[in-house]
Amino acid sequence: MTTRNLLVALLVAEIAIGAFVLKRSSATFSADVPVVNLEKLDPATADAITSLRTKATSGDVADWRNLAEALLGNGYYVAAADCFQEAAALAPNDLHLIYSRGFCLERVGQTERAIQLFEKTATESDTQLATTCWYQIGRCYLRQEDPVQAEEAFRRIPNFPPAAYQLSKLLIRSNRYHDAIEILDAQLEQLPNSLKLLQLRQNAAKAANDEETTRSLRDQEERAVYQLELEYSQRFITMFASRFGLPALLSRAMDLKSAGSIQQRERVLRQALDVIRTNKLWQYRSVLVAMAHVQFGLGNLDEVQQLVSEIRRTSQDGADLLELEGLVHASRGELDAAAKVWKRALDMQPSIGLIPDLLATGTLSEDEVSAYQAKQKSQMGLNAYRSNQIAEARVAFAEATKLDPKNSRAWFYLGETERLVGSLDNARAAYSNCLDLAPGHGRATVALERLPK
DSSP states (O other): OOHHHHHHHHHHHHHHHHHHHHHHHSSOOOOOOOOOOOTTSOHHHHHHHHHHHHHHTTOOHHHHHHHHHHHHHTTOHHHHHHHHHHHHHHOTTOHHHHHHHHHHHHHTTOHHHHHHHHHHHHHHSOHHHHHHHHHHHHHHHHHTTOHHHHHHHHHTSTTSHHHHHHHHHHHHHTTOHHHHHHHHHHHHHHSTTBHHHHHHHHHHHHHTTOHHHHHHHHHHHTTOBOOOOSOOHHHHHHHHHTTSHHHHHHHHHHHHHHHSOHHHHHHHHHHHHHHHHHHTOTTOHHHHHHHHHHHHHTTOHHHHHHHHHHHHHHSOOOHHHHHHHHHHHHHTTOHHHHHHHHHHHHHHSOOTTHHHHHHHTOOSOHHHHHHHHHHHHHHHHHHHHHTTOHHHHHHHHHHHHHHOTTOHHHHHHHHHHHHHTTOHHHHHHHHHHHHHHOTTOHHHHHHHHHSOO
């Protein structure tokens, strides 16, 4: 081929490629839309996805994005990845499309390709998205059992608590626990009551043969809470799932609980219940319970009872249903009946909010009033204790034991709070009182034995 002919051939090829690129980046693009089995979905969601598929057949980037997000939100990750790829072809500078495709591929185990997409996004995006990408990259390398590359990824975002946690785990596993301790102590300054961080710090102390710190951290672990979100993929998925079909109705109903009228919420819940009842989706028990509360708020007591009966037929009984029954009885002036079912509810599941309603019936004896007030104080104390609010918990447990000296649980936790503030004699007395009432209380026995003689 002559030089001239070669240049012509190259020019033709360049024009062809340019035309292809122009077509791909224009307003619309026709491509094969992935076919998925929608039978597992509720009909409203299935219809929504079917409609989105039709639009995407010759749609623009927004249509492909909407379809991709709907598929992602409902667990069709392979099909969603294909749709994100089509959307990205129409909007090649949209890094969120590239990230979302990587997310889908990671979900189905295609970690190598996912890493490539996350790296591309990380190098071109803002700090927040880049941080998310490097964390995902580190997790992908963990799945590939490549701790060296995982550590490198996590070290790129040292101030991101989940990455600091994962990095510390790797350091402990490779006997670099002193480095892990330094990182974890810095994180605990920001999240001092984090269950995950405290547990990992305990592992590091154990690896360093620091028995005193290990015991102290083990003691604190019971009062810690889940603050550190290590796996937020489900939140990302739910964000898209809640836009379509039945989940969209439920999301709307939840929003109306705080920013709408009870009548608006009732209308949306009724739409959701139509889908649930038609398709016998009884796993959505909470929707029927929510509707029962709405009907109570509207004064429709007969409908509340009908909903309670429906829930019992299609699902399981529970304290929440007894609470509703009690509300109906109390509204009708049937205070003895209300008190009876509320007592059963409290036996099944302690509830601070229900005790005032029970006391307000005026049907309890003086001893019963004191006992339930003690239970209320004890539960308040336990909530404070589990939030590491020791002073508040100590006061609540002390009040509970005064109201009901036979409340063994209040005595035990009063002992715990006294021990934590250094009042060892008071702790010993409280543990002893607990054991007098409940000789088989194992934790009180151990706690009493551990106190200095």
